[in-house]
Each structure stands twice: as C-alpha cells, then as structure tokens.
Amino acid sequence: MKVYNDINQLPNFRNAVITIGSFDGFHTGHQQIIAQLINEAQFINGETVIITFHPHPRNIVNKSDESLKLLNTISEKIHHLSKAGIDHLVIIPFTDAFSKMHAKEYISNFLVKFFNPALIIIGYNHHFGLNREGNYLLLENMAFDYHYKVKEISEYLVNQATVSSSKVRKFLLEGNLKEANFYLGYNYTLSGTVVQGDQRGRTIGFPTANIQIDEPDKLIPANGVYAVLVKLKDEDEIIKGMMNIGIRPTIGDLKKTIEINLFDFDQTIYGKSMEIKLVAYTRGEIKFGSLDELKAQLAADKIQIKEILSANPLKS
Numbered sequence: 307m308k309v310y311n312d313i314n315q316l317p318n319f320r321n322a323v324i325t326i327g328s329f330d331g332f333h334t335g336h337q338q339i340i341a342q343l344i345n346e347a348q349f350i351n352g353e354t355v356i357i358t359f360h361p362h363p364r365n366i367v368n369k370s371d372e373s374l375k376l377l378n379t380i381s382e383k384i385h386h387l388s389k390a391g392i393d394h395l396v397i398i399p400f401t402d403a404f405s406k407m408h409a410k411e412y413i414s415n416f417l418v419k420f421f422n423p424a425l426i427i428i429g430y431n432h433h434f435g436l437n438r439e440g441n442y443l444l445l446e447n448m449a450f451d452y453h454y455k456v457k458e459i460s461e462y463l464v465n466q467a468t469v470s471s472s473k474v475r476k477f478l479l480e481g482n483l484k485e486a487n488f489y490l491g492y493n494y495t496l497s498g499t500v501v502q503g504d505q506r507g508r509t510i511g512f513p514t515a516n517i518q519i520d521e522p523d524k525l526i527p528a529n530g531v532y533a534v535l536v537k538l539k540d541e542d543e544i545i546k547g548m549m550n551i552g553i554r555p556t557i558g559d560l561k562k563t564i565e566i567n568l569f570d571f572d573q574t575i576y577g578k579s580m581e582i583k584l585v586a587y588t589r590g591e592i593k594f595g596s597l598d599e600l601k602a603q604l605a606a607d608k609i610q611i612k613e614i615l616s617a618n619p620l621k622s
Contacts, residue, residue, distance in 0.1 A: 307388040310396045313420055319394065321352030321424040324417070327432065328471075329358055331377035332386035334491045335429070335469035339459050340390045343427050346457070352424055353393045358383065359400040365523075366400050375525035377471060377478075382495060396421075409440025410448070418452045426456045481528035483587040493535070493583040496524065498564070500575045512604050514550075514565035515575060517582070526551060526564070533586040533611040533618075536568060539579040545571055548604075548611045549582065552591040567604075569612065586614045 310316055323346045329336050340356075347354045364374050378386070380397070387395050398404070407416065412435045417423060426445055434440040445456045461468055469489055477486035478494060487493055498517040519526065529552035536545045547568040553561065566582065588610060594600040 307384075307392050308394050309384060310394065311399075313396065313398060316396065316420055319353050319355055319421060321347070321350050322355045322421050323347040323350070323352045323425045323427065324355040324357060324421055324423045325427045326357040326417075326434065327429065328362055329356070329378075329383060329387070330362065331471045331474050331490060332383060332390075333377075333469050333471060333474055333489050337390065337491060339427060339429060340387070340392065342457075342459060344391055346425055346427065347393075350424060354391075355394045355396065355421060355423075356387055356392050357396050357398060357421070359398050361400055362523075363400050363405065366402060367405050374523070375475065376521070376523050377474060377490075377494070377525055379497065379521045379524060382497070386492075406436055409435025409444055411435075412440060413445065413448050414452065418454070423454045426454055427459065428456070429459050430461050475525055478525055478527040481530055481587050481590065483527065483532070483584055486527075487584070493585055494527070496526075496564070496582045496584070497521070498580065498582070500578050500580065502576060512567045512601070512608075514567050515580075517564040517566060517580070519564065520579070527584065528587070528590075529553070529562075530590040531588045531607055531611075532584050533588060533614045534566060535583045535585060535615065536566060537581045537583075538575065539581075545569070546612065546615045547571075548588075548607055549584070550591070567608070569608070585618050586611075588614070 323343055325339055325343050327336070327339075340354075343354050343356075346352070360380050362374060362376060384395060417426065428442060428445070430442075432441065442456065442458045449456050474486050474489050477483070477489070483494065496517070496519060498519040500515045501518045502516070530550070532549040532551070534547050534549045536547050537543070538545070545568050547566045549564065549566045551562070551564050554563065588607060592603070594603065
C-alpha cells in the first residue's frame with residue numbers, strides 16, 4: 307500500500323474506486339466497506355483509494371470538546387488498511403479551511419479534481435462538507451456531470467446492533483473488552499514506552515513495566531486487570547503478561563498508571579517501545595486490606611490469565 311501525505315503529489319489513479327472516512331478503530335463495519343471497495347475495483351480493473359483525515363475532524367470542528375479519544379493511532383490505521391489489501395491511502399490534513407468547504411465544492415474541487423473517481427463508495431450515514439450538508443443523494447445528483455458512479459453501503463448489523471466506533475469506545479470504557487474486540491474483529495491495542503516507576507511491584511514478587519502511552523488522544527480502557535500479549539519494538543517474540551490500569555488503591559497512589567507484569571521475562575527494558583494487545587478483562591480494581599492480600603490476588607490473577615492466554619490465539 308502506498309501512503310500519501312501531500313495531496314499535490316498524487317498519481318493519476320487508474321479507475322479509482324474510492325471511499326472516505328476517519329475509519330477510527332477499523333471495526334467490522336469498516337471492514338465491510340473495504341471488502342466491497344476491493345471487489346468493485348477488481349471488477350473494473352481499478353485501484354482502491356482510501357481518503358482519511360488527520361487529525362480527527364471532530365477535534366477541529368469542535369475544538370472546545372476534548373472528550374474524543376481515538377481507537378487507532380495513525381500508524382495503527384495504516385497497519386490495518388495495508389493488511390486489508392488497499393492500494394493507496396491518502397491522509398488529508400484536516401484544517402479549519404478544509405472544514406468550511408461546502409459540499410458541492412468538496413465534490414468538484416476535492417474529490418473529482420484530485421482523485422477523478424470511477425466509483426465512490428460511502429457508508430449509509432456518511433456526511434461531508436460545511437455543516438455536514440453533503441450526503442449520498444448529493445453525490446448521486448452530481449455523478450452525471452463528473453462521470454463517476456456512487457454506491458452506498460447499507461447499515462451493517464452485528465447481533466442486531468449497528469457497528470460504530472462510538473459503540474466500541476463505550477464498551478472499552480465500561481470494561482467490556484470481549485464485546486469491543488468482537489466488534490473490532492481484532493484485539494484492542496495500546497502502544498507506549500517503558501518508563502521508570504517506583505518499583506514497588508518488585509517488593510511483592512511482581513515486577514512491572516510502567517507504560518507511557520505514545521498518543522495522548524488514545525482511548526485508555528476501564529481501570530482493572532487485563533490479560534495481554536506484548537511485543538517489543540524490533541523483536542519478534544510475543545510475551546504473555548497481565549496489565550493493570552488504575553490508581554493502585556491498596557498502595558494509596560492516586561496517580562493513574564499502566565503497569566504490566568511480563569511472564570517469564572527478566573530483561574531491563576527502560577526506554578523501549580512496546581505494543582500491547584488486550585485479550586481479556588479479568589476484574590476491576592480492588593482496594594485490599596494489606597499488601598499480603600494484594601500479593602495473593604496477583605498470584606491468582608496470574609494463574610487465571612495464563613489459562614486465558616493459552617486458550618486465545620492472537621488476532622492482529
């Protein structure tokens with residue numbers, strides 16, 4: 307897959323079959339759109355082109371609202387789209403000026419001018435242009451003038467519920483990792499760097515790697531204990547472990563941390579980057595009466611999580 311960050315450097319696409327969207331999470335609904343995009347391109351001997359935006363449009367249109375947290379970093383999005391078999395990914399810097407483009411201008415001076423699409427595929431609820439005034443009907447009305455076709459993906463249902471990035475975010479914040487991973491079609495992922503902690507875990511026999519998340523807008527799931535699979539940057543080994551997200555109430559620390567106890571691993575890894583795939587949420591955060599009680603629970607957690615990880619193959 308070729309990735310473009312400069313719209314003025316685009317090639318002349320061959321029978322471009324395009325779709326547009328943020329694709330945050332690249333969930334199973336997004337995957338349906340991509341599957342149809344690829345099928346349509348093969349049918350007309352064309353090329354698949356994804357147009358996405360960075361930063362997320364909502365962070366520009368509603369600057370005062372900082373509540374949106376993202377399911378994917380831009381590098382994760384590139385990974386998923388490349389793995390799906392897309393030919394071209396165009397990353398458009400989403401600016402104030404771009405957000406003020408009227409829908410008809412968006413079609414003529416953006417989509418047609420730069421992409422010359424043979425076919426445009428959009429989701430059933432896709433809107434574009436100033437005040438979200440553009441939609442499927444407008445694309446269809448202008449199709450004859452600009453010599454493209456347009457198709458709409460119908461509402462995609464999973465267990466009678468519409469797949470959406472907002473629904474996945476809700477599941478993660480509730481600690482419902484099982485449903486979140488089901489809707490995503492892969493294990494939710496965090497990426498970060500190992501930083502110096504207070505090393506208290508060593509004193510009770512459970513040394514931990516403290517993780518600083520790389521992307522400040524990345525959604526951090528609910529506090530609690532997770533079964534995880536970890537891969538250090540530039541290394542192939544997958545390491546099993548248990549992760550805690552929270553404030554460590556037994557110790558009395560009110561600062562939120564992300565800590566991972568890596569199983570059968572004793573290397574010093576400060577400063578190293580790692581990718582963490584969340585396989586299961588096992589329990590919420592608990593305040594114990596003593597460090598001995600905490601230690602006993604961690605031992606039980608480790609047994610449970612080892613069993614979970616042995617039974618769950620990695621989904622990337």
